[in-house]
Amino acid sequence: MSKIWYIGKVKITNKIVSAPMAGISNSAFRRICRQMGAGLVYAEMVSDKAVVYQNKKTLDLLQMHEEERPIVQQLFGSEIKTMVQAAQIIYQHMRPDIIDINMGCPVPKVAVKNKAGCALMQDEEKAFQLVKAVVASVPIPVSVKIRSGYDKINAVAIAKVCEKAGASAIVVHPRTRKQGYSGKADWQIIKEVKNNVKVPVIGNGDVLTAEDASNMLKETGCDAVMIGRGLLGNPWLIKECLDYIENDSLTAPVTLDEKIKMMAKHFHYLLEIKVEKVAILQMRQLALWYVKNIPHNRELKQMIVKMKNKKDFQAIIKKCQERL
Numbered sequence: 001m002s003k004i005w006y007i008g009k010v011k012i013t014n015k016i017v018s019a020p021m022a023g024i025s026n027s028a029f030r031r032i033c034r035q036m037g038a039g040l041v042y043a044e045m046v047s048d049k050a051v052v053y054q055n056k057k058t059l060d061l062l063q064m065h066e067e068e069r070p071i072v073q074q075l076f077g078s079e080i081k082t083m084v085q086a087a088q089i090i091y092q093h094m095r096p097d098i099i100d101i102n103m104g105c106p107v108p109k110v111a112v113k114n115k116a117g118c119a120l121m122q123d124e125e126k127a128f129q130l131v132k133a134v135v136a137s138v139p140i141p142v143s144v145k146i147r148s149g150y151d152k153i154n155a156v157a158i159a160k161v162c163e164k165a166g167a168s169a170i171v172v173h174p175r176t177r178k179q180g181y182s183g184k185a186d187w188q189i190i191k192e193v194k195n196n197v198k199v200p201v202i203g204n205g206d207v208l209t210a211e212d213a214s215n216m217l218k219e220t221g222c223d224a225v226m227i228g229r230g231l232l233g234n235p236w237l238i239k240e241c242l243d244y245i246e247n248d249s250l251t252a253p254v255t256l257d258e259k260i261k262m263m264a265k266h267f268h269y270l271l272e273i274k275v276e277k278v279a280i281l282q283m284r285q286l287a288l289w290y291v292k293n294i295p296h297n298r299e300l301k302q303m304i305v306k307m308k309n310k311k312d313f314q315a316i317i318k319k320c321q322e323r324l
């Protein structure tokens with residue numbers, strides 16, 4: 001089985017993809033995912049209208065580092081005019097390799113208020129017109145990330161519609177809007193989508209171990225596996241998956257020293273793209289994930305939730321190093 005595959009003309013050298021996660025999949029996170037070996041990284045969603053109205057926070061999200069390529073920038077919205085304008089601005093501003101249309105987000109602000117994300121799956125004709133217009137507006141491939149359906153399951157029908165409209169890949173997170181992130185992702189739906197379209201299919205949902213990634217590839221026949229929550233505090237999972245699926249080998253467990261260095265690197269990268277106050281707020285959440293499995297971590301966790309500046313972060317790193 002070749003590990004090389006393509007989305008349009010974009011060459012992807014392995015089968016592990018990092019997921020778009022709002023508030024997490026920024027440039028700092030994606031650089032780390034690439035360094036761990038991800039074949040493709042997805043950037044968190046941005047709103048079409050926020051891009052078109054040149055919202056400063058949104059334009060800041062479009063920052064990327066060359067080492068992240070190949071990179072996909074995800075876009076959400078529901079109106080053809082603003083989706084097309086936003087796709088063109090993103091292309092000009094950031095030059096991602098691929099643009100993704102979000103047809104999976106279940107959160108009310110996106111799916112109900114904006115009738116975007118997963119809500120687009122309710123109307124196949126509208127989904128077709130939207131994908132067709134975005135595909136025609138940029139000279140790069142467009143992927144579409146879908147769920148199983150909004151209320152009723154129609155992933156196969158929507159995937160076919162997207163393919164007909166010119167999408168170059170489909171990402172499937174097989175849960176309905178109602179399910180949110182609860183219950184188990186139904187991988188059978190990934191298999192059904194894969195069997196019904198010719199473009200590559202990226203499977204997603206509940207991959208937490210290298211074995212999960214291998215099983216998803218085998219059970220569904222998907223072209224690649226996308227990982228989201230499994231990477232929180234554990235970007236090494238990407239390397240573990242690659243070692244396992246490519247060489248059938250198990251990676252040595254991550255050491256405390258590696259965890260400390262990764263946490264420091266993540267903060268350092270965040271400071272390159274965010275002001276200290278914002279970087280610290282993000283780091284509070286990220287650091288809790290990094291120290292999750294360190295034994296006797298109560299005091300560390302208390303320091304993390306209270307940290308206010310770089311000095312506090314350094315104190316946390318020092319506290320961790322005392323354990324080495």
Ligand SMILES: Cc1cc2nc3c(=O)[nH]c(=O)nc-3n(C[C@H](O)[C@H](O)[C@H](O)COP(=O)(O)O)c2cc1C
Pocket residue numbers: 019020021022023024044045074102104105145173204205206207226227228229230
């Ligand atoms: C905090 C968080 C933010 C997310 N943001 C996005 C997003 O911006 N766009 C998107 O398509 N999916 C988003 N998702 C969904 C993930 O991309 C992925 O589909 C989902 O988490 C299932 O994969 P997993 O089981 O590997 O986590 C988000 C998920 C989480 C947990």
